[in-house]
Amino acid sequence: MTKLNDTHDPTRQSLVTAANQPDCDFPIQNLPFGVFDSAGRNPRGGVAIGDQIFDLSAGLEAGLFSGAALDAARAASCPVLNGLMARGVDSASALRARLSDLLRADGPERFRVEGLADRLLVPIASARIYLPVDARNFTDFVCSTFHALRITRRPPDAELPPVLQFMPVAYHGRASSVQVSGERVRRPHGQSKPADQPVQFGPSKMFDFELEVGAFIASGNELGSPIPIESAASQIFGYCLLNDWSARDVQFWESMLGPFLGKSLATTISPWVVTAEALRPFHTKVFKPRPDWPEPLPYLRSERDQREGGVDIDLEAYILTQRMRDSRLQPTRITNTNLRFAYWTFAQMVAHHTSNGCNLQPGDILGGGTISGPSDDSRACLAEYAEPLNLSNGEVRRYLEDGDEVIFKGRANREGYVSIGFGECRAHILPAHG
Amino acid sequence: MTKLNDTHDPTRQSLVTAANQPDCDFPIQNLPFGVFDSAGRNPRGGVAIGDQIFDLSAGLEAGLFSGAALDAARAASCPVLNGLMARGVDSASALRARLSDLLRADGPERFRVEGLADRLLVPIASARIYLPVDARNFTDFVCSTFHALRITRRPPDAELPPVLQFMPVAYHGRASSVQVSGERVRRPHGQSKPADQPVQFGPSKMFDFELEVGAFIASGNELGSPIPIESAASQIFGYCLLNDWSARDVQFWESMLGPFLGKSLATTISPWVVTAEALRPFHTKVFKPRPDWPEPLPYLRSERDQREGGVDIDLEAYILTQRMRDSRLQPTRITNTNLRFAYWTFAQMVAHHTSNGCNLQPGDILGGGTISGPSDDSRACLAEYAEPLNLSNGEVRRYLEDGDEVIFKGRANREGYVSIGFGECRAHILPAHG
Numbered sequence: 001m002t003k004l005n006d007t008h009d010p011t012r013q014s015l016v017t018a019a020n021q022p023d024c025d026f027p028i029q030n031l032p033f034g035v036f037d038s039a040g041r042n043p044r045g046g047v048a049i050g051d052q053i054f055d056l057s058a059g060l061e062a063g064l065f066s067g068a069a070l071d072a073a074r075a076a077s078c079p080v081l082n083g084l085m086a087r088g089v090d091s092a093s094a095l096r097a098r099l100s101d102l103l104r105a106d107g108p109e110r111f112r113v114e115g116l117a118d119r120l121l122v123p124i125a126s127a128r129i130y131l132p133v134d135a136r137n138f139t140d141f142v143c144s145t146f147h148a149l150r151i152t153r154r155p156p157d158a159e160l161p162p163v164l165q166f167m168p169v170a171y172h173g174r175a176s177s178v179q180v181s182g183e184r185v186r187r188p189h190g191q192s193k194p195a196d197q198p199v200q201f202g203p204s205k206m207f208d209f210e211l212e213v214g215a216f217i218a219s220g221n222e223l224g225s226p227i228p229i230e231s232a233a234s235q236i237f238g239y240c241l242l243n244d245w246s247a248r249d250v251q252f253w254e255s256m257l258g259p260f261l262g263k264s265l266a267t268t269i270s271p272w273v274v275t276a277e278a279l280r281p282f283h284t285k286v287f288k289p290r291p292d293w294p295e296p297l298p299y300l301r302s303e304r305d306q307r308e309g310g311v312d313i314d315l316e317a318y319i320l321t322q323r324m325r326d327s328r329l330q331p332t333r334i335t336n337t338n339l340r341f342a343y344w345t346f347a348q349m350v351a352h353h354t355s356n357g358c359n360l361q362p363g364d365i366l367g368g369g370t371i372s373g374p375s376d377d378s379r380a381c382l383a384e385y386a387e388p389l390n391l392s393n394g395e396v397r398r399y400l401e402d403g404d405e406v407i408f409k410g411r412a413n414r415e416g417y418v419s420i421g422f423g424e425c426r427a428h429i430l431p432a433h434g
Numbered sequence: 435m436t437k438l439n440d441t442h443d444p445t446r447q448s449l450v451t452a453a454n455q456p457d458c459d460f461p462i463q464n465l466p467f468g469v470f471d472s473a474g475r476n477p478r479g480g481v482a483i484g485d486q487i488f489d490l491s492a493g494l495e496a497g498l499f500s501g502a503a504l505d506a507a508r509a510a511s512c513p514v515l516n517g518l519m520a521r522g523v524d525s526a527s528a529l530r531a532r533l534s535d536l537l538r539a540d541g542p543e544r545f546r547v548e549g550l551a552d553r554l555l556v557p558i559a560s561a562r563i564y565l566p567v568d569a570r571n572f573t574d575f576v577c578s579t580f581h582a583l584r585i586t587r588r589p590p591d592a593e594l595p596p597v598l599q600f601m602p603v604a605y606h607g608r609a610s611s612v613q614v615s616g617e618r619v620r621r622p623h624g625q626s627k628p629a630d631q632p633v634q635f636g637p638s639k640m641f642d643f644e645l646e647v648g649a650f651i652a653s654g655n656e657l658g659s660p661i662p663i664e665s666a667a668s669q670i671f672g673y674c675l676l677n678d679w680s681a682r683d684v685q686f687w688e689s690m691l692g693p694f695l696g697k698s699l700a701t702t703i704s705p706w707v708v709t710a711e712a713l714r715p716f717h718t719k720v721f722k723p724r725p726d727w728p729e730p731l732p733y734l735r736s737e738r739d740q741r742e743g744g745v746d747i748d749l750e751a752y753i754l755t756q757r758m759r760d761s762r763l764q765p766t767r768i769t770n771t772n773l774r775f776a777y778w779t780f781a782q783m784v785a786h787h788t789s790n791g792c793n794l795q796p797g798d799i800l801g802g803g804t805i806s807g808p809s810d811d812s813r814a815c816l817a818e819y820a821e822p823l824n825l826s827n828g829e830v831r832r833y834l835e836d837g838d839e840v841i842f843k844g845r846a847n848r849e850g851y852v853s854i855g856f857g858e859c860r861a862h863i864l865p866a867h868g
Contacts, residue, residue, distance in 0.1 A: 136570065136609070136610065137608065137609060137610055142690075142691070161690055162627075163627075163687060163688060163690055164690070166625060166633050167625055167688065169688065169690045169691055169694075170691065170694050171605070171606070171691040171692050171694060172605070172606040172607060172608055172694065172698070173606060174571065174606055174792055175570070175571060175609075176570065176571055176657075176792070176793050176794070176795050176798075177657055177791075177792055177793055179657070186658045186791055188789075188790035188791050189660070189733075189789055189790060189791075190789065190790050191600060191601055191731070193596075193597075199600050199731070201731050201732070201733055201789075223610070223611055223613070223700065224620045224867075226623070226867075247790065250790065253597060254597060254601065254603065255691075255692070256576075256595055256597055256598070256603045257576070257603055257604065257605040257689075257692040257693060258605050258689070258691040258692020258693070259691065259692070260603075260604050260605060260606065261786070261787070261789065261790040261792065262790075264606070264790060264792040265790040265791050265792060266657065266791075297625070297633070297635050298635070299623075299635055352695070353695070355622075355623055355624065355635075355695065356622035356623060356624050356681065356684065356695040356696075356698060356699045357611075357620055357622050357623075357699050357700075358608055358610070358611055358695065358698040358699060359610050359611055360610070361610050364610075433658075433660075
C-alpha cells in the first residue's frame with residue numbers, strides 16, 4: 001500500500017465529537033467534499049465531518065488557508081466541484097491535510113476553530129445538499145461477471161461473451177438526468193414488447209435499481225491524447241454511490257444499440273465525494289473472475305494496478321416500502337456486496353476510455369457497473385432474481401413499486417484503519433404521470 | 435406547407451452580391467447562425483450571408499436592433515449559441531426577420547448598412563470559425579433502413595430487427611469529442627478481433643465516415659416532463675451536417691452495449707446552424723420504408739408530422755486524397771443521398787427521447803443517423819460497400835487512409851424557392867500516434 005500520510009492516521013480524532021463514533025461515515029480520516037446550502041445562502045463547497053459540514057467559504061473568510069490549500073479551498077468553495085477536480089488530486093490532498101489539522105481534537109488550532117464554530121460548522125441535518133458536480137459526461141461499464149451472468153439467466157459457470165475478458169465494456173449514459181440523493185424519481189413511460197403481446201407504450205412494469213460505485217474524473221485529457229494505464233489512477237478524484245435506475249421492460253426491447261431510454265430517465269448519486277486519497281488504505285488486488293481468463297492487454301495492464309487497483313468497499317441496498325413507513329418499520333436490506341468483485345479497475349476504465357483519444361473532462365462520472373458478487377445476497381439489482389423477493393414484513397417484490405424508497409450505503413473497512421463511509425444514496429419512486 | 439413569411443420570399447435579393455449567385459449556400463433566404471472570430475477579437479455570434487459574416491456584436495453596437503430582435507441578437511452575440519437556442523425558435527425568427535430586412539438589396543436601410551459595412555461584415559475567408567454550441571449531450575439515431583440493411587450485408591428485402599419498425603432506435607454518443615469542420619481527426623487506436631486472429635490493440639484498420647444531419651435542440655424540457663409529438667417540431671432550433679466518424683473494427687468487436695470507442699474519438703459538425711425556419715419550404719411527407727410496416731404508436735404520431743416532418747435536403751460526401759491534392763485534382767464525390775430517406779422525423783426523435791422524462795438541454799445535438807438511400811450511389815458510409823470503392827483518379831479505397839479529407843455538402847432545393855446550403859463539413863485524417 002503506497003503513500004499513506006497523516007490524514008490516514010487511525011489514532012487521529014476530531015474536535016467534532018460525532019466524527020469519533022465507530023459507526024460514523026465521516027470520521028476525520030474521510031473528509032469528503034460536497035456542495036450544500038444553509039439559511040438561504042448560495043450553494044457552496046463543504047467537507048463532511050461527523051454530523052457537521054465544514055463550510056469552506058467561511059474558512060476562507062476566516063483566513064484559515066494558505067499556499068496550495070488556499071488555492072484548493074477557493075476552487076472547492078464554488079457551487080460545483082468541477083474546478084477543484086480539474087486541479088487534480090495533489091491540490092485536494094493539500095486541502096485535506098490542512099482540514100485534518102484544523103479539525104483534529106489535539107491540534108494546535110483547536111481553540112481557534114472552536115471559537116469560529118458557529119461560522120465554520122453547519123449541521124448536515126439543517127443543510128440542503130446539491131449535486132456535487134456539473135456532470136458533463138456519464139459512462140457506465142460492465143465490471144461484474146456475476147451480474148452479466150444472472151441478468152441473462154445463465155448459470156455461474158456458463159460462457160460469457162468473449163469481449164468481457166478483454167475490455168471493460170461500456171456505454172455512454174445520459175449526463176443531463178444525473179441527480180442527487182433525495183430527489184425523487186418518476187416511473188417512466190416507455191415502449192415494451194411482452195412475450196406473446198403486441199408492442200405497447202405505457203408506464204414501465206419492470207422498474208429496477210442497480211447498485212454501483214461512481215468515480216469522478218480529475219483533470220482529464222485533451223482530445224487525441226490517451227491516458228496511459230500507469231497514470232490513470234491519478235485521474236480518479238473520488239467516488240460516490242450510484243443508482244443506475246433501469247426500466248427493464250423498456251431496456252430489453254429497445255437495446256439494439258445498447259441501453260437508452262431504459263436508463264436515461266434518471267441516475268441518482270450520493271452527494272459526498274469520498275476522495276481517492278481517503279480510500280487509499282482500502283485498496284486490494286484485482287479480482288479475477290475465471291482462472292483461465294487472459295492477462296489484460298498491455299494498454300490495460302500495470303503491475304501496480306493489478307496489485308492494488310481493487311477497492312474493498314462494502315455495499316448495501318435497502319428498500320423501504322410505503323407499508324414499512326406506515327408501520328414505522330426500518331428499511332429491509334436486500335443486497336450486501338463489495339466493490340472488490342469488480343474485475344476491472346477504475347484506472348483500467350480510464351485507460352480504456354481514452355485509448356482512442358476520447359477526452360475525459362473534470363467531473364465526468366464513470367459508473368463501475370452493477371457490483372454483484374457470487375453469493376445470492378450480493379445480487380445488486382432485482383433483475384438478477386429468478387424468484388420474487390420476500391421482504392421482512394411479508395411484502396413481495398418482483399420489481400420496484402410506486403412509493404418504494406431505495407437506499408444504498410457504502411463503507412470501507414480494514415483492520416488497523418478507521419472505517420469510512422459514503423452516506424446515503426436514496427430516492428423515492430413516484431408513480432408514472434397519468 | 436405552413437407559416438412561410440417574408441424571409442422565404444424567393445424574389446428577395448441581398449446587398450451582399452455574392453449571396454445572389456444561384457449556387458451560393460448562404461442567400462438571404464438562409465441566414466444561418468455561427469460563431470466566428472476575426473482580427474484577434476473574441477469568438478462571437480454571426481450570420482452567414484453570401485461570402486460574408488454579419489457580425490451581430492457590431493450590429494448591436496450600431497443600434498440596429500430593437501424589441502424581440504434585440505433580445506435575440508444579444509443572446510446570439512455570445513461565444514456559443516446555446517443561449518439563443520434556449521430562447522426558442524420564435525426569438526430567432528424575430529432576429530432573422532430583422533436581418534433579412536437589413537440585408538435586402540431593396541431595403542429602406544440599405545445605405546445605412548452599406549455605410550457600416552466595414553464594421554458589420556467580415557469575409558468568411560478571413561474568419562476563424564468555431565463550434566457553434568457548447569454541446570452538452572449528443573444522441574445518434576437509426577433512421578435509414580437502407581443503412582441498417584447494407585451494413586449488416588443483408589439484401590434490400592431482408593428482414594430487419596422488429597424494433598426498427600416501432601421506434602427511432604438510438605444511443606447516447608460522446609458530447610466532449612464533438613468538433614467543428616476544419617479540425618483534424620486522428621486515426622484512433624483500439625481493440626479489434628479480426629476473423630481467425632487473436633484480439634489485438636492498435637491503429638484502426640477500418641476507419642470510416644458516416645454522412646448525417648444533426649439537429650440542435652431549442653429550449654428543451656425539464657426532467658420528468660416529456661415533449662409531446664405535437665410540439666416536438668418547435669424544439670428543433672436548426673440543423674447542421676454531421677460526420678459520425680466510425681472505427682468499424684473497434685465498433686464491431688466492442689459493441690455488446692452499443693457503440694462506444696468506435697465512435698467517441700470525434701464527431702465533426704458543419705459550423706453554420708441552418709434554422710428550422712429557413713428550411714420550412716423544403717419539408718415533405720415522411721418516407722415509409724416498407725408498405726406493411728405499422729403506423730407509429732400514438733406518442734410518435736401526429737398528422738402534421740406525417741404530412742411534413744420529412745426534409746428534402748440533398749446530401750453529398752466527397753473524398754480528397756493526398757494523391758489528388760498532389761495532382762491538384764478536385765475531390766471525388768462518393769455519395770449522393772437525401773435526408774428525405776429518413777423514416778423517422780426529428781420531431782419523432784424529440785418525442786421518443788423525452789418520452790421517459792429524459793431532459794433535453796439547449797444546444798443538445800440529435801444525429802439523424804447515416805442517411806443512406808436505395809441506390810448504390812446513396813451509400814452514406816464505406817462500410818455499406820461490399821466491394822472496394824474506385825476513385826476517379828484510379829485510387830481504390832476499402833476504408834479511409836491517412837491524409838484523406840472527407841467533405842460533406844448539403845443543399846435544399848425546391849421549385850419556386852431559393853436553394854439554401856449548409857457550407858462544408860470537412861476534416862483531414864491524421865495518422866495514428868506512433
